[in-house]
Amino acid sequence: MPDPQALLSHCRAMPLWRSKPRVVSLVPTQLRRLLDHSAGVHWLRDLDVIWVGGAALLIDLADRARALEVRLAPCYGATETAAMVAAQSPERFLAGEQSYGTALGDVELRLESSGARLVRTLRLAIGRWREGALQPLVDGNGWWRSGDGASLEWAADGKSLLTMHGRLDDAIHSGGETVFPDQLAQRLLRKAHADGCALDGVLFFPVDHPEWGQRLVALVRCREGCLATDQWHQVQSCLEGLTRDWLPAERPSRWLQCPDLDVTDAGKWERKRWQAWVGLQ
Structure with missing residues (x-):
């Protein structure tokens, strides 16, 4: 607007x-x-x-x-x-x-x-x-x-x-479990908001893994923008605590701070764009 x-x-x-x-x-x-x-x-x-x-x-x-x-x-x-x-x-x-x-x-x-x-x-x-x-x-x-x-x-x-x-076609298979990344992202946002964790956006997507087939990676946008290393470690610790009781296949193998993470004007994720971004990290 x-x-x-x-x-x-x-x-x-x-x-x-x-x-x-x-x-x-x-x-x-x-x-x-x-x-x-x-x-x-x-x-x-x-x-x-x-x-x-x-x-x-x-x-x-x-x-x-x-x-x-x-x-x-x-x-x-x-x-x-x-x-x-x-x-x-x-x-x-x-x-x-x-x-x-x-x-x-x-x-x-x-x-x-x-x-x-x-x-x-x-x-x-x-x-x-x-x-x-x-x-x-x-x-x-x-x-x-x-x-x-x-x-x-x-x-x-x-x-x-x-x-x-x-989307069912966005589901992944990790370690014998069927995982729905978007559903997990909503679940994490709900828990983070309730616990006061400074999370403003999150995107889960799969990367290939030799043992599990696929594992999730989480891109995170923090409420305060780009955080210094020690602050980011605190947020990451909070997120790991919120997901500690999840199934192993549901827990991200990596947490990456991504201040520019956002959806398109139509409200959709450009997954290929963010997968390419992860490849550069």
């Missing part, structure tokens, strides 16, 4: 700004930039519903928004489903719920034994163009397999809540 103050002033000058529900859709990168600016925070707090999707909503970002009573509605969808298929209400978000909410009224969700999320809805695309022909998107019963790992959990009010765990 180049000028949150201009955005706020323009919206508040609109005659009907406060007379009708105010709804907007953002990706996490846009949300973070607005939260970093006081005028951006005021603009966000003026809104009734803020759909957030397109990429994972990181724990630290959700916690910042919740503390400021920003009415986020985390949602999940795909191009193939014509946007969102599940969404959380702002009320449930502000109450501390960490999920992508419930399926919309015209959507059915279920899981494969592998944990892959399946979707059935009349909004699904009719196919995907491959090798010069339109290939069907759904199986014989109308279900589309997204390739995203997920879980469905029952809330206290009996509603089924969708939680996403990252």
Whole structure:
């Protein structure tokens, strides 16, 4: 957001700004930039519903928004489903719920034994163009397999809540264990935030290992920017303590401080870029 103050002033000058529900859709990168600016925070707090999707909503970002009573509605969808298929209400978000909410009224969700999320809805695309022909998107019963790992959990009010765990094709096999790097990164961010560890961003990805097949490496962006060696060692010790009870295959074999670590404007990781960066260290 180049000028949150201009955005706020323009919206508040609109005659009907406060007379009708105010709804907007953002990706996490846009949300973070607005939260970093006081005028951006005021603009966000003026809104009734803020759909957030397109990429994972990181724990630290959700916690910042919740503390400021920003009415986020985390949602999940795909191009193939014509946007969102599940969404959380702002009320449930502000109450501390960490999920992508419930399926919309015209959507059915279920899981494969592998944990892959399946979707059935009349909004699904009719196919995907491959090798010069339109290939069907759904199986014989109308279900589309997204390739995203997920879980469905029952809330206290009996509603089924969708939680996403990252792409199944991003899973690695390490020492006989199947490991989901994105899920572990979210888990670490949650624990670090709760314990006051100065962690602002983390990316896990695999490197080849002669004994384990693959091992995880962790790139870390600290809240205070680039830390001196002794300060970094303190943070690294904190992170090692937070992951001490994890399975051996889940614990990173290396922790690397990376002050420039960030997602793209679309909220995605450029994994090849960061793998190349590690190769230079």
